[in-house]
Amino acid sequence: MTNINKVQHRSLFIQNIRGVFKLSQYLKLGDDLSPVQLVAHGDNGTFKVMGGCSWANADDEFNSEFLRSRIEPWLTALFQSEHLNLLVGAGLSSAIQESATGQRPQGMGWIDDLKVCKSEIDAYVEKTAKAAGREKGNIEDQVRSINELIKGLEILVSLNPTPIPPPPAPNPPYRYFPTELTALREELSRCLKLFADSISNGENLIRNAESEAKTKTFNYLINFLMSFSSRAATRDRLHIFTTNYDRIIEMGAELAGLRLVDRFVGNIAPIFRSSRLEVDYHYNPPGIRGEPRYLEGVARFTKLHGSLDWYSSDGAIRRFGLPFGAASITPFLQAESAGAADYQQLMVYPNSVKDRETSEYPYVELFRDLASATCRPNSTLVTYGYSFGDEHINRVLLDMLTIPSTHIVIIAYGDPLGRIMNFIKDSGRKAQISLLLGDHFGDLTTLVDCYLPKAAIDRTSIRMTELLKARGLYPESFQDKSGNKK
Structure with a gap:
């Protein structure tokens, strides 16, 4: 592709991002009985409510700043739940690739030339x-x-x-x-x-993208991940689950300095272990002996459907060294199998749609991790880019909602097949579900810039607010429009 075509693709992508207000959005927070439909009003980035709701009239006109004042505090409170989990679907990979390259992903494709049956x-x-x-x-x-x-x-x-x-062959042939x-x-x-x-x-397309666009994209990915993982070390670790086979999350975590703890043990060829030991990271503060403290910036990580760099060898699941964006994985598989590359041993199993297949090793262990992490009191699960197309995962989420103190936050770019809306309706637990749906809320750039909590453990702001309140000096956020202190 020529540089001119790259610029044109990038320009079209930016125009699409700026035109995100053309489609309807759906928002449901804690006090909403059902999803509220928002529609664009003019070309200045403002919204109106379809049918009215408890916090806006049909004639009210508001922008993303007003929405942020409702969404960000609610998400911040949920992100401080005792247990926080993040479920990432193909939407994140699509958003990263489109942002970095300016082109929409081609999808999984179709094999037209099957030679048997x-x-x-x-x-x-x-x-x-x-x-x-x-x-x-x-x-x-x-x-x-x-x-x-x-x-x-x-x-x-x-x-x-x-x-x-x-x-x-007889006639007719058998x-x-x-x-x-x-x-x-x-x-x-x-x-x-x-x-x-x-x-x-x-x-490979992401790795070879234009340097400026790639850097900007990965910065947004870093801030996205850190918005969830910026939790006090004394709280339960964030647990990231993904149905993706690529290593975009691992790459973002590496750039962010986020340490991921998974079930693999070893250095040269890490091996998957079934033991669920609570392995963690600690450090010794200077001058203090025998009192290790939890290290910040640590998250647990589970790839539910396998990974591009997982390989079955001698009855064990190993992770082999595969560079991000490698042009071909064949040489690496040949090294693992000491000969011809055996792709049947590659653990990119698109078989988990069937319940019986999730009972096979190692997927049974991975789905147990999902159930044990989500189905417990005071737990919050955030989904991003997940289309609710996997019934075995949906069943775990429905079981999670049977615990009254749990909550699910659904963030998605779209719902073309209506699965998300059907899940909310069929769950019977609308009060425990929040929704940010649409090409405005689901856009990674808009989400990070406007709605996700600050990607840092912000103790300084908390202390400053407490100090100002103690001195009788209230910051602007503690005053109403007339200037009266709240």
Whole structure:
């Protein structure tokens, strides 16, 4: 792409960001009985309420500053819950890639040239995609279907496992399952390679983006992560969950100096461990012996669907060294397998749509972490870019809401299939759900600049406010419009 095209793409992206007020937004905070619809009023970035609500009349006109005065304190209070969890979906990866490159991500794609059982697999993919509420399937559905078909063929060939040349075909011809099973396994490796390449390509586009845009994008990612992880060290650690396979969160945490604690142990080839030890970071203050203190800037991290750099080897799950944005992962897989790259051992499993597949190792451990972290009293879960398309995750969230002191904050750019609204309606716990939905609230730049709490542990402001109140000097935020002290 030429520099002119890059500038044009970047310009179009900026115009889209500036035009975020053209679509309806939905907002629901603590005192709202149901989501309040906001619509743009003119081109000056102001809103009006559709149908009225408890905090605004239908004729009232307000801007993002007014919304911030409602949203930011509410989120700040929720972020100080005893237990705070963040669930990140594909929306974050899409936002980062679009911000850095000025181009919308291509999506997961579709494999048109399946060589074995193409018509059957395509028909099954279409059926399951519609059952999941999607218009069409993607490569994840194809890989999942191939996996299921392989399991079925393994049963059919259990009495004749050796693939040999089939006998002359009768009229009409019959299918020779051992040969099809061998060919299908080869197709699975090819499809997983294409799937992994699409994930790696997204990282590569971000790494090779224009320097200024990339720096700005990662700065927003850093502030996004630190808004959640800026908790006092004496509180329970933030726990980050993601359904993504890429390493964008890991990259942002590394740039932010945020230490991530996961289940992997080791240095050269870290291995996944089932033990749930409460491993943490401590330090010794100068001049104090025997009283270690918790280190700030630490978060727990769980990738629910696997990762681009996870590899199954000798019955164990290992994380291998894969640079962010590598042009190809084949050389690294070859080094891990001491020969040909085996993509079937790569733990980018798009199979978790089916409940039975989440019972397989290591996914059973990962989903136990999700349930144990969220389903406990005084717990808050924030979702960003998660479309509520995974029923096994939604079920955990519904169980979480059965505890009265829990709360879910949903932040999303859009809800094209209506899953988010259906989840709120079907949960029966609207009082425990907050919603920021739309291309204004869901835009990463707007969210960080306007609505998320300050990305720092701000003890100084608290002490200053207490000092001013003790002296009888109230800051402006403690006065009403007439100047009277509150």
